[in-house]
Amino acid sequence: MSGEALQLEEPLKEGGIRSINFFNGRLLTGKDLSREQQARCEWDARLGLAVGDGVAFGLEVARDDDLDTPLTPVLRLKAGLAVNRAGQTLRLSVDTSVALTRRFDAAATVCDCVFANCNPLADGTYVAGAGVYMLTIAPAQLGEGRAPTNGLDPTNVRCNTDVTVDGLQFRLLAINPQRYIDLDIASLQFRNRIAYRCFGVEARAANAIDPWRSDPADYGLVDELRSQRLDDRDVPLALIYWTAAGLQFVDMWAVRRMLLAPDALSGFAFQARRRRLVEAQAMCAQFQQHLADLLAASTMPTALKATLHWRHLPPFGIVPLQRAALRGFHPVVFFDGIVHRPSQGSNQDIPFIDVRLLGTLRQEALGHAPIDLTQPEFIRIYRPWQNVRAVGDGQPVQPVLVFACGLASEFAVARFDMARFDFSNCADCCSGS
Incomplete structure (x- = not known):
């Protein structure tokens, strides 16, 4: 028109969408029925696009402790569901171990793979310095079985596949070292810094000086890879750093995201883009996973300083503290070098917060940018008073501290008829807020 x-x-x-019009007397061919199947797939894909792409549930990735070795790394993936940018659902029905050194021959499948641009992975092990990879889940299609035929030469039948299986595959995509050449891979901060490169904090910071204009449609390392080997049918699951010594870390939330539906207000990206909230939630999950990995690997976690391992902190986080047999961190050492209120350096000076307010604090903090530890800006640190009281009563609970971006509202405020005299805050505790 x-x-x-x-x-x-x-x-x-x-x-x-063009569906076949069925009526009595119509002659149907295999092509007609295939067109009907394609129409149904298109309906499903449009629904998937409305839901958004990302991980719906499950699909957690970790080393397989039973099978993993330095030369033949193996990951364990939990059952789950993801949706890719093409609107296709990818369902892993059972927990599965995946070897990162591939031996499977994709060319040996019965029918052509729908995911045609799935490049084969290099066989064998990787050498030291090979660097960083992204694990993804993607669709795959293959034929199964043979169907009986009528009117065809049984000695020359090539199209009698019984069923077509819409399955899935896992891919390992190498990230060009030029993408992180300015980062020191030997640094303790490497995991944190490459994770926040995936979050695109540099591009976001550069755009912050001009909030009148929209954010760029694409930013961050994951988006950069989409112009190369990362296809719209891939769903990123984990960032992997692998050397000849084996897997150095498996970081899910550096690239993994919750379902992100299209945003009707994308033209006002700085104010309304849902992507900001999804990324903030991923930052919090990435920090907690990184912290747990450090706690498990450290022989003396009470000596660990946050500034040695993190360049950026999420806008909200929870830090477990050492207590007798319960492993954790030391509050003064962990936050050493970070401006915070109070600044006296004693755990007893940290203000209390009602644990019932943590959800509200987290929700507000997620709307703020991540914390850049190179900037002398303070963060808020709290002690949940219910947790402190339980520890004092001798209950077997893990003591914790909660931190939030300094731009978040002050929550260390006693509320009439809801506060406890011995678990409340004096005026000095909240000074400077």
Whole structure:
């Protein structure tokens, strides 16, 4: 209809889904039924696009402790569901071990793979310095079994596949070292810094000086890879650093995201883009996973300083503290070098917060940018008073501290008829807020 405007209530066929019109007496062929299947797939894909891409549930990735070795790394993936940018659902029905050194021959499948641009992975082990990889889940299709035929030469039948299986595959995509050449891979901060490169904090910071304009549609390392080997049918699951000594870390939330539906307000990205909230939630999950890994690997976690391992902190986080047999961190040492209120350096000076307010504090903090530890800006640190009281009563609970971006509201405020005299805050505790 070039040159003419569409009239109200005038049907528009362009982009419509074409289904076969069945009626008695119509001659049907295999092609007709395939077209009907394609129409149903298109309906499902449009629903998937409305839901958004990302991980719906499950699909957690970790080393397989039973099978993993330095030369033949193996990951264990939990059952789950993901949706890719093409609107396809990818369901892993059972927990599965995946070897990162591939021996499977994709060319030996019965039918052509729908995911045609799935490049084969290099065989064998990787050498030291090979660097960083992204594990993804993607669709795959293959034929299964043979169907009986009528009217075809049984000695020359090539199209009698019984069923077509829409399955899935896992891919390991190498990230070009030029993408992180300015980062010191030997640094304790490497995991944190490459994770926040995936979050695109540099691009976000550069855009912050001009909030009137929209954010760029694409930013961060994951988006950069989409112009190369990362296809819209891939769903990123984990960032992996692998050398000849084996897997150095498996970081899920550096690239893994919750379902992100299209945003009707994307033209006002700085104010309303859902992607900001999804990324903030991923930052919090990435920090907690990184912290747990450090706690498990450290022989003396009470000597660990946050500034040695993190360049950026999420806008909200929870830090477990050492207590007798319960492993954790030392509050003064962990936050050493970070400006915070209070600044006296004693755990007893940290203000209390009602644990019932943590959800509200987290929700507000997620709306703020991550904490850049190179900037002398303070963060808020709290002790949940219910947790402190339980520890004092001798209950077997893990003591914790909670931190939030300094731009978040002050929550260390006693509320009438809801506070405890011995678990409340004096005016000095909250000074400077």
